[in-house]
Amino acid sequence: MVEVLVAIVGLVLIALIVWWFFGKHQAQAGKAVIEGDHQVATVVVNGGYSPSTVVLKKGVSGSVKFEMRDSTACLSHIVFEQLGLNKDLTKQPTTTVEIPTDQAGEFNFACGMDMFHGKVIVK
Ligand SMILES: [Cu+2]
Incomplete structure (x- = not known):
């Protein structure tokens, strides 16, 4: 049970990091x-x-x-x-x-x- 929780927390963290980089990148370019x-x-x-x-x-x-x-x-x-x-x-x-x-x-x-x-x- 603990292992599953750790895995879920890890996945959420990875998703947040990916979102942060991707989101920032998109907001940067000005037209x-x-x-x-x-x-x-x-x-x-x-x-x-x-x-x-x-x-x-x-x-x-x-x-x-x-x-x-x-x-x-x-x-x-x-x-x-x-x-x-x-x-x-x-x-x-x-x-x-x-x-x-x-x-x-x-x-x-x-x-x-x-x-x-x-x-x-x-x-
Ligand atoms: Cu300077």
């Missing part, structure tokens, strides 16, 4: 809003990046808008290493970063200290 011939995805910067992954459509001119709501030095800069970009987010409420969408790919971004990470997926 871009298409305005005319341009698409914009918004990332809120507040104790991290929300969402931390945004998806842009390939072939449509696109940008990511960073909405600054954080006052810590940690997140004050946004760095796109592959694009050679390092922008100060504290000068204005929102900062727009143009993303090349001519081919599918991923662009990683991080805070100035490389502690918080996110990415833009072009597909």
Whole structure:
């Protein structure tokens, strides 16, 4: 009887872990809003990046808008290493970063200290 209970508890725990990872993964990707011939995805910067992954459509001119709501030095800069970009987010409420969408790919971004990470997926 005890063994059955232990097995059930174990199964419930495994189910919770799977659900947690799967649920979190689904909630992460943000979609871009298409305005005319341009698409914009918004990332809120507040104790991290929300969402931390945004998806842009390939072939449509696109940008990511960073909405600054954080006052810590940690997140004050946004760095796109592959694009050679390092922008100060504290000068204005929102900062727009143009993303090349001519081919599918991923662009990683991080805070100035490389502690918080996110990415833009072009597909
Ligand atoms: Cu940082």
